[in-house]
Amino acid sequence: MKSSNALELLLYxxxxxxxxxxxxxxxxxxxxxxxxxxxxxxxxxxxxxxKQYQTIxxxxxxxxxxRDNIKVSHRRLPSRExxxxxxxxxxxxxxxxxxDYKPLDKRGRGSRxxxxxxxxxxxxxxxxFYLPTDEQELRDKEDHLTRLLQRNTNTTNQKxxxxxxxxxxxxxxxxxxxxxxxxxxxxxxxxxxxxSKNNIINYIANNKxxxxxxxxxxxxxxxx
Numbered sequence: 001m002k003s004s005n006a007l008e009l010l011l012y013x014x015x016x017x018x019x020x021x022x023x024x025x026x027x028x029x030x031x032x033x034x035x036x037x038x039x040x041x042x043x044x045x046x047x048x049x050x051k052q053y054q055t056i057x058x059x060x061x062x063x064x065x066x067r068d069n070i071k072v073s074h075r076r077l078p079s080r081e082x083x084x085x086x087x088x089x090x091x092x093x094x095x096x097x098x099x100d101y102k103p104l105d106k107r108g109r110g111s112r113x114x115x116x117x118x119x120x121x122x123x124x125x126x127x128x129f130y131l132p133t134d135e136q137e138l139r140d141k142e143d144h145l146t147r148l149l150q151r152n153t154n155t156t157n158q159k160x161x162x163x164x165x166x167x168x169x170x171x172x173x174x175x176x177x178x179x180x181x182x183x184x185x186x187x188x189x190x191x192x193x194x195x196s197k198n199n200i201i202n203y204i205a206n207n208k209x210x211x212x213x214x215x216x217x218x219x220x221x222x223x224x
Contacts, residue, residue, distance in 0.1 A: 025128040026138070029169035029179040032200050033122040033145075036162040037153050042098050042118045042215060046074075049096050052122070052152055053220045057092055059145040060130040071223045075216040080185040082221075087126065087181045091222045095123040095188065097204035098215035118215075121204045123168065125184055168200050177201075191217065 033056075037045065050067040058064050086093050098118045132138050146163040153162045169177040176199040179187050190197055191205035205217055 025131065025133060026167040026170075027128040027131055029167065029177050030200070031122075031124040031127045032164075032166050032168050033124065033149070034164040035120045035122075035149060035153060037117065037119045038162075039117050040119075045098055045118055045120050046218070048120075048152055049094075049218055049220050052096075052120075052149065053092070053094055053222075055148050055152070056094070056124060056127075056145065057222070059148045060092075060127060060141075065222060069223050071221055073219040076219075077185075077188055077217075078219055078221070083185050083188070084181070085224075086221055087184065089224070090126060090129045091224075092124055092126040093184075094125075094220040095201065095204060096218040096220060097121050097207075099207050100210040100213060102209040123201055123204055125179070172198070173200055 035052075049072050050070040053070050054065060054067055083093060098120055100118055101116075131141055142165045145165055149163045169179065176197060177187070186193075187199075188201060190199060190201050195202060195205070205214075207214055
């Protein structure tokens, strides 16, 4: 892959400002979002992807684009060229996966009401182009995103934190998610090329509570 990465650097030479942002920003490797939907099945979740992409982009930029300009590709990862073009134009690229809820077990772990339903996880690349670097401002923006996404949970109950937003490449994933603009495409192929690797994209692809029922990954992005 070295030659393709070298070609990408030639075609899309990063500026000093971009390199600094990519290296230092907490979200430079991507954003991981979990939405604990209430009594929502997979069929409904698939239809929500454009709306959720639209919501995330609005929360980051204040711009509300038409859903007609949002492309959703099920199963098939867009080409390397497409992904590099999205990065170069600072458009968000989102990967969506669906998981089953775990039925309530004897130890009280799992879901009492949602065990027949599903919930969603997202990997979003490009958020660092729009997020602040100041720690408090960043926390405020994370809270703003969670409030906006709350409307997609199918419940008005805000007692529990139903939306989780966190940076990719931290904690146990520190060395397993080495994502850069030139390695993003290869990273996104992990579910087929290296499914045993313990990283975020493989976590999203794996329906851990019901491995025999595997939902396809979906790829969502803004068309030019």
